[in-house]
Amino acid sequence: MSSAQVPAARLLRLGTVAAFLLGGSALMLVSTPASAVPPFARQTGLACEACHTVPPELTPFGRRFKLNGYTLTTRPPLVSDTDDHKQNTVFLTDLPGIAVLAQMGYDHYDRAPPDTGNPYPAHAQSDTYQFPDQFSLVYAGAVSDRVGGWLQLTYNGQAGSVGVDNIDLRYTDHTFDNKWVWGVTANNYVTFQDVWNGFGSYALPNFNTVTLWSGGVAGAGLNGPIINALGPGSVAGIGAYTFYDDSLYFEMSAYHSAVAGGNSPTVDSASLAANGGAVDRFAPYGRIAYERDWGFHSAEIGASAMYVNWIPSVGYISAQQKLAAAAAGNTYTPAQTFYPGVANRYTDLSVDWQYQYNGEHNIYGFLGHVTHERQQNNPQLVAATFTGASSPIYTNPTDTLTQFLATAEYFFDRHYGGLVSFTRTTGTSDPLAYGGNGSPANQFMVFELDYIPWMNFRFLLQYNAYQVVANNQNPFTLNHANFPNSPGFPNVKASDNNTWVLGLWMDF
Amino acid sequence: MRTLAATSLLVAAIALAATTVRDAPAAPLPPLGGTTNVVPPDASTLDARALVSNVCSKCHGPSGNGVSISPLFPILAAQRPGYIEMELQLFRQRERSDPHARAFMWGIARGLTDEQIEGLAQYFSSQPPASGTPSRDPALAEKGKMIYENGVPERDILACLPCHGPNAEGVQTFPRLAGQHRDYLALELHEFTGQLRESEIMHRFSQNLTEGEIAAVTEYLASK
Numbered sequence: 192m193s194s195a196q197v198p199a200a201r202l203l204r205l206g207t208v209a210a211f212l213l214g215g216s217a218l219m220l221v222s223t224p225a226s227a228v229p230p231f232a233r234q235t236g237l238a239c240e241a242c243h244t245v246p247p248e249l250t251p252f253g254r255r256f257k258l259n260g261y262t263l264t265t266r267p268p269l270v271s272d273t274d275d276h277k278q279n280t281v282f283l284t285d286l287p288g289i290a291v292l293a294q295m296g297y298d299h300y301d302r303a304p305p306d307t308g309n310p311y312p313a314h315a316q317s318d319t320y321q322f323p324d325q326f327s328l329v330y331a332g333a334v335s336d337r338v339g340g341w342l343q344l345t346y347n348g349q350a351g352s353v354g355v356d357n358i359d360l361r362y363t364d365h366t367f368d369n370k371w372v373w374g375v376t377a378n379n380y381v382t383f384q385d386v387w388n389g390f391g392s393y394a395l396p397n398f399n400t401v402t403l404w405s406g407g408v409a410g411a412g413l414n415g416p417i418i419n420a421l422g423p424g425s426v427a428g429i430g431a432y433t434f435y436d437d438s439l440y441f442e443m444s445a446y447h448s449a450v451a452g453g454n455s456p457t458v459d460s461a462s463l464a465a466n467g468g469a470v471d472r473f474a475p476y477g478r479i480a481y482e483r484d485w486g487f488h489s490a491e492i493g494a495s496a497m498y499v500n501w502i503p504s505v506g507y508i509s510a511q512q513k514l515a516a517a518a519a520g521n522t523y524t525p526a527q528t529f530y531p532g533v534a535n536r537y538t539d540l541s542v543d544w545q546y547q548y549n550g551e552h553n554i555y556g557f558l559g560h561v562t563h564e565r566q567q568n569n570p571q572l573v574a575a576t577f578t579g580a581s582s583p584i585y586t587n588p589t590d591t592l593t594q595f596l597a598t599a600e601y602f603f604d605r606h607y608g609g610l611v612s613f614t615r616t617t618g619t620s621d622p623l624a625y626g627g628n629g630s631p632a633n634q635f636m637v638f639e640l641d642y643i644p645w646m647n648f649r650f651l652l653q654y655n656a657y658q659v660v661a662n663n664q665n666p667f668t669l670n671h672a673n674f675p676n677s678p679g680f681p682n683v684k685a686s687d688n689n690t691w692v693l694g695l696w697m698d699f
Numbered sequence: 700m701r702t703l704a705a706t707s708l709l710v711a712a713i714a715l716a717a718t719t720v721r722d723a724p725a726a727p728l729p730p731l732g733g734t735t736n737v738v739p740p741d742a743s744t745l746d747a748r749a750l751v752s753n754v755c756s757k758c759h760g761p762s763g764n765g766v767s768i769s770p771l772f773p774i775l776a777a778q779r780p781g782y783i784e785m786e787l788q789l790f791r792q793r794e795r796s797d798p799h800a801r802a803f804m805w806g807i808a809r810g811l812t813d814e815q816i817e818g819l820a821q822y823f824s825s826q827p828p829a830s831g832t833p834s835r836d837p838a839l840a841e842k843g844k845m846i847y848e849n850g851v852p853e854r855d856i857l858a859c860l861p862c863h864g865p866n867a868e869g870v871q872t873f874p875r876l877a878g879q880h881r882d883y884l885a886l887e888l889h890e891f892t893g894q895l896r897e898s899e900i901m902h903r904f905s906q907n908l909t910e911g912e913i914a915a916v917t918e919y920l921a922s923k
Contacts, residue, residue: 232806235806235807236805236806236807236809237802237803237806237807238801238802238803238806240802241802241803251768251769252757252758255757256757263753263754263757265754265806265807265809265810266810267810365752367748367752367763368752368762368763369752369756369761369762369763370762437761437762484768484769485768486768486769486770486882487769487770487771487882549769551771551882551886
């Protein structure tokens with residue numbers, strides 16, 4: 192991979208920053224007692240390694256802690272409001288489960304991007320400090336002996352705004368012999384409730400700060416299945432699950448549009464535009480997984496299915512407006528960004544897997560997923576049968592997309608380690624939807640080295656290497672209209688997006 | 700709205716179905732700490748069962764039988780009650796401080812009462828013992844048996860048998876070793892050797908053991 196060859200001067204510069212950060216950590220190692228532990232550890236009295244191999248990946252015990260609704264506690268409640276007639280009516284812990292989560296990054300592109308004339312982050316820049324990339328306040332822990340939750344408020348450094356982030360509230364119970372564990376979850380992120388790491392919101396690698404700069408080129412974004420995109424600010428759902436015989440997991444959930452700032456379920460056009468669309472009515476999600484643990488080993492195989500009616504954000508012109516505009520010889524600018532009642536139907540089917548070896552010193556794992564998506568486009572938005580929007584936005588009545596992710600990781604003594612990850616997405620060609628030659632394909636790899644002085648403090652050096660980013664053409668033609676301030680910028684290769692990331696993650 | 704109502708009904712039905720499969724006693728399970736439910740003073744065993752179901756079973760065997768899956772967590776089934784009680788007290792007082800004790804049991808044991816400790820000791824000691832893992836190397840196990848029964852006199856390693864019993868079933872506060880996870884036994888021997896787990900007797904007995912001898916004696920004990 193020629194793009195991985197970085198000039199010595201750049202390495203030297205990165206090395207200086209690394210030395211500064213690592214040197215800093217060495218100082219902290221001397222001066223700070225290791226007493227800063229997140230709320231789950233405060234609540235349970237357990238060390239992080241009880242639940243995590245390396246955060247956020249869960250151990251078998253951690254998965255059971257989450258499936259039991261984060262309720263395991265070894266702290267006595269502050270108020271014991273109990274008598275013979277009424278059981279505990281309030282459960283107050285003496286330590287509220289508040290945590291701070293912070294993620295910082297320093298990103299360096301192999302090739303400095305051209306100038307779009309737009310401010311950052313629309314115009315990606317090289318050598319950016321994302322400080323913070325994300326900064327969150329979290330309440331995590333038991334609310335009662337049956338109810339627990341994770342509620343997160345996040346400042347997003349790239350968006351420059353504070354918003355409601357991941358929420359997962361659970362009510363759980365289990366039979367005396369733990370043969371059946373069951374629960375109800377209310378959450379705002381499809382797959383945030385999941386306990387395995389091969390797929391969904393906690394799929395590894397989980398440290399992602401990179402903005403693909405050639406996203407400024409028409410149709411050059413990284414396409415993925417819709418299930419990856421139904422997160423906070425876009426949906427909320429409720430689900431019921433059981434975990435039978437310590438091995439078989441089954442879940443049924445339903446998600447509804449819950450647009451931040453919008454008036455759900457009557458979604459307003461501004462919110463739709465901001466989110467690229469909205470879920471129409473309920474989107475059912477089902478999940479089944481089988482886990483087997485033996486010795487130091489844990490293996491899981493699972494499958495999921497989701498069906499989404501998605502109202503895409505498109506320029507809407509009513510027939511009358513269209514006639515009026517044509518009569519006046521004008522081009523009409525749509526007032527609404529969606530076309531009421533017009534939805535595409537997405538069916539996402541996934542298979543995921545995870546093998547984990549959680550030994551005394553050595554930890555390693557292989558995990559990933561394949562997701563196949565079938566997207567049936569509404570005939571009113573498809574070129575051949577187009578009747579309504581400002582212009583047709585799909586070439587085909589049906590598009591498909593397949594994403595494959597495989598990750599291998601290794602850690603020694605929970606202090607040193609890293610991972611290699613490979614993602615490939617392919618699909619049917621749809622020039623109107625994806626631009627250019629219409630291919631949605633992309634392919635990239637992530638190489639990561641980690642140094643973890645404490646379990647809640649992690650340094651990482653990451654290299655993101657892109658093989659395909661734009662319409663399967665490599666190199667591809669730069670649309671100079673998008674880069675008015677860089678007229679002479681030559682055509683670009685996918686690997687021009689390759690990025691070094693120096694990151695810091697902490698949780699206390 | 701109809702869809703919403705249907706979803707609520709579905710969730711309620713699943714909840715109801717799940718509730719009916721409970722085979723627990725009618726009384727709700729008290730959380731660890733035991734202060735939110737009134738537990739009759741003579742119900743220490745019941746309380747212990749609730750603790751096992753809610754807490755211990757997550758590491759020491761999911762069904763509460765005390766037979767752990769991960770070989771880093773000891774099998775507690777049929778363990779000597781005196782040993783369990785002594786260790787839980789050491790965890791609670793933070794006097795047993797090997798890395799795994801710090802990571803797991805310091806927290807778990809911090810709120811236990813004496814009655815709960817006694818109840819847990821009774822509970823686990825009365826569970827049927829785990830059937831040992833068949834030996835992968837009978838010659839090695841035979842060598843381990845020799846060390847267990849006779850020690851290695853020329854290197855000042857005494858026999859294990861006098862304290863741990865002829866069948867490694869344990870005696871009073873000396874733990875049962877028969878059928879224990881091989882990896883757990885090896886881990887503990889290394890911790891005694893390196894004085895990470897404090898025990899003057901075990902440090903003295905184990906410090907001259909070679910890696911080969913540790914492999915042999917753990918092979919033998921795990922297979923019993």
